[in-house]
Amino acid sequence: MIEVQNLSHDIHGAPILRDISVTVPKGGVTALVGPNGAGKSTLLSLMARLIPRQQGRITVDELVVGESDDKDLARRLAILPQTVHAASRLTVRDLVGFGRYPYHRGRPTPDDRAMVEDGMRLFDLLPLAERSLDTLSGGQRQRAFVAMTYVQDTDYLLLDEPLNNLDLAASRALMARLRDLADNKDRTVIIVLHDINFATAYADRVLVMKEGRLCADGAPQDVITETLIQSVFETDAPLRTVEGRPVVMV
Amino acid sequence: MYRNRLLLLTLALLACALAYLFTGVKGSLEFALMFRGKKLAALLLIGAAQAVAAVMFQTISGNRILTPAIMGFDALYVLILTAAVVALGAPAYQQLDPGLLMLTNATLMCAAAVMLFGLLLRKGQGDLMRMLLTGVVLAVMLRSITGLLQRVIDPSEYAVVQAASFARFSRAETDLLGVSALLCCGALGLAWRMRHRLDVLALGPVASTSLGEPPLRGQRRALLLISVLVAVSTALVGPVAFFGLLVSALTYLVLPTYRHAILLPGSALISGVILVGGQWALERVFAFTTPLSVVVEFLGGVVFLLLLMKGLKR
Ligand SMILES: Nc1ncnc2c1ncn2[C@@H]1O[C@H](COP(=O)(O)OP(=O)(O)OP(=O)(O)O)[C@@H](O)[C@H]1O
Ligand SMILES: [Mg+2]
Numbered sequence: 001m002i003e004v005q006n007l008s009h010d011i012h013g014a015p016i017l018r019d020i021s022v023t024v025p026k027g028g029v030t031a032l033v034g035p036n037g038a039g040k041s042t043l044l045s046l047m048a049r050l051i052p053r054q055q056g057r058i059t060v061d062e063l064v065v066g067e068s069d070d071k072d073l074a075r076r077l078a079i080l081p082q083t084v085h086a087a088s089r090l091t092v093r094d095l096v097g098f099g100r101y102p103y104h105r106g107r108p109t110p111d112d113r114a115m116v117e118d119g120m121r122l123f124d125l126l127p128l129a130e131r132s133l134d135t136l137s138g139g140q141r142q143r144a145f146v147a148m149t150y151v152q153d154t155d156y157l158l159l160d161e162p163l164n165n166l167d168l169a170a171s172r173a174l175m176a177r178l179r180d181l182a183d184n185k186d187r188t189v190i191i192v193l194h195d196i197n198f199a200t201a202y203a204d205r206v207l208v209m210k211e212g213r214l215c216a217d218g219a220p221q222d223v224i225t226e227t228l229i230q231s232v233f234e235t236d237a238p239l240r241t242v243e244g245r246p247v248v249m250v
Numbered sequence: 251m252y253r254n255r256l257l258l259l260t261l262a263l264l265a266c267a268l269a270y271l272f273t274g275v276k277g278s279l280e281f282a283l284m285f286r287g288k289k290l291a292a293l294l295l296i297g298a299a300q301a302v303a304a305v306m307f308q309t310i311s312g313n314r315i316l317t318p319a320i321m322g323f324d325a326l327y328v329l330i331l332t333a334a335v336v337a338l339g340a341p342a343y344q345q346l347d348p349g350l351l352m353l354t355n356a357t358l359m360c361a362a363a364v365m366l367f368g369l370l371l372r373k374g375q376g377d378l379m380r381m382l383l384t385g386v387v388l389a390v391m392l393r394s395i396t397g398l399l400q401r402v403i404d405p406s407e408y409a410v411v412q413a414a415s416f417a418r419f420s421r422a423e424t425d426l427l428g429v430s431a432l433l434c435c436g437a438l439g440l441a442w443r444m445r446h447r448l449d450v451l452a453l454g455p456v457a458s459t460s461l462g463e464p465p466l467r468g469q470r471r472a473l474l475l476i477s478v479l480v481a482v483s484t485a486l487v488g489p490v491a492f493f494g495l496l497v498s499a500l501t502y503l504v505l506p507t508y509r510h511a512i513l514l515p516g517s518a519l520i521s522g523v524i525l526v527g528g529q530w531a532l533e534r535v536f537a538f539t540t541p542l543s544v545v546v547e548f549l550g551g552v553v554f555l556l557l558l559m560k561g562l563k564r
Binding site (some may be wrong): 048049070072074075081085089090098101102106107152220 | 443446447450457458460462464507
């Protein structure tokens with residue numbers, strides 16, 4: 001269970017997050033949606049201790065973010081940041097291999113290597129395994145980073161817009177894989193999505209953020225309404241219900 | 251594949267060392283070997299210290315242009331030394347045990363470097379131009395303060411600090427060899443133990459944090475080791491500006507890998523080949539008209555300009 005209590009965050013005196021409290025129980029896919037600049041990435045970064053916490057408290061099971069040992073946290077929670085910068089010397093296999101670092105700390109076992117190969121196979125990276133990252137297309141690189149996060153094999157996965165640059169097939173495959181992890185391995189996935197239709201199709205729960213606050217929370221079919229789209233995103237995209245699921249007509 | 255290259259480099263270094271020890275001996279071989287052996291050891295220590303410090307610094311600062319010397323680490327060392335002479339007075343300073351003195355200087359250097367460069371790394375990470383400018387300004391500032399202090403002290407005191415203010419590979423301070431070797435090997439050993447952490451730190455602060463390797467802690471530890479290595483090298487030969495850069499650039503060229511298990515020993519070997527081979531060539535082949543420091547600094551300076559131009563274009 002991830003528990004966020006009274007989390008507030010300022011950058012240069014400007015309030016970015018305001019008093020956020022939310023609990024994400026173990027298992028399931030939670031989508032985090034909201035307009036640009038709402039604070040989604042900041043929230044995820046704070047959960048994954050990528051930026052230092054200012055106010056409030058975040059716990060992942062019994063681990064307290066910012067206090068517990070970093071190595072323990074790295075085996076419990078993995079994050080895929082929104083912007084990843086690629087060190088050019090690395091090949092795809094090297095990069096994905098780093099996902100196992102929290103376990104082997106520099107001395108990979110045969111099991112670690114097997115997991116890396118498996119991760120590359122799942123995300124269609126085997127033909128690219130020896131290519132260096134700076135020779136890849138945007139989507140191929142994104143897949144490599146997703147695979148690295150995947151092989152970290154943690155109970156909690158935080159993904160910040162993982163569908164960036166991915167084509168339709170890769171996007172659906174990734175979402176199906178996450179669904180599978182949640183349903184069959186009791187993994188917990190928190191995922192930032194901009195495409196509401198992906199959120200309603202694959203998530204169990206939708207958290208809506210605007211201007212640093214949580215403004216809606218619940219099952220996709222309850223939360224995603226035309227009024228919400230209008231008030232949160234300030235655009236009048238019509239909504240249809242197809243097979244019991246709300247679909248935004250873009 | 252890189253293993254073979256390391257082996258070749260080791261053989262090259264061995265050949266250079268043998269050539270340095272055994273060619274052109276006039277008079278007693280025993281005496282020559284004693285004398286040259288010490289100098290060889292000093293060159294190897296300096297080479298390894300400069301190389302490993304440069305590679306580690308480039309890893310934790312996330313660029314391939316800046317080195318400890320360009321950022322003013324050695325200027326800091328000379329300043330500390332000068333300040334000590336000013337505070338104690340030359341006679342009292344020279345009474346002190348040189349080994350102990352070096353240990354003290356190295357310790358002060360560590361503390362100052364972690365404060366100063368730790369702050370710089372945190373503020374300037376990812377912004378090469380800002381780091382470069384701050385580093386260059388900092389180095390100039392440290393040198394000016396040193397210059398000011400050296401001007402107000404009397405000539406006898408000046409003679410004491412002067413020895414530490416200029417690079418001279420041919421007259422390495424062999425009497426400090428024992429302490430230097432101890433410090434240097436200790437630091438190199440710890441750097442070797444950090445090799446996997448350095449691989450992760452090279453991924454940048456975000457990735458290394460999420461893999462359980464917080465950059466601040468790793469950077470601080472690396473800065474400590476770098477300070478010791480620079481202190482040792484500066485105490486032995488004085489400040490060298492671009493040598494580390496020459497070595498690190500060659501290392502990435504010869505060993506294009508991200509793995510510090512290869513990069514660290516590789517850079518130390520390359521550095522040794524340049525110093526020992528260069529010293530041998532200059533002393534015995536070209537009969538010593540140009541000091542080695544001038545040659546390597548010139549080459550290193552050219553590499554610096556080339557890298558800078560390439561970096562700016564991108
Ligand atoms: N380093 C920073 N300096 C100043 N402001 C920042 C910084 N990082 C984020 N912000 C501000 O914080 C707010 C929230 O940013 P955040 O990246 O969390 O938004 P987001 O919801 O992820 O948006 P997007 O959908 O565009 O990714 C934005 O208004 C942004 O301008
Ligand atoms: Mg974002």
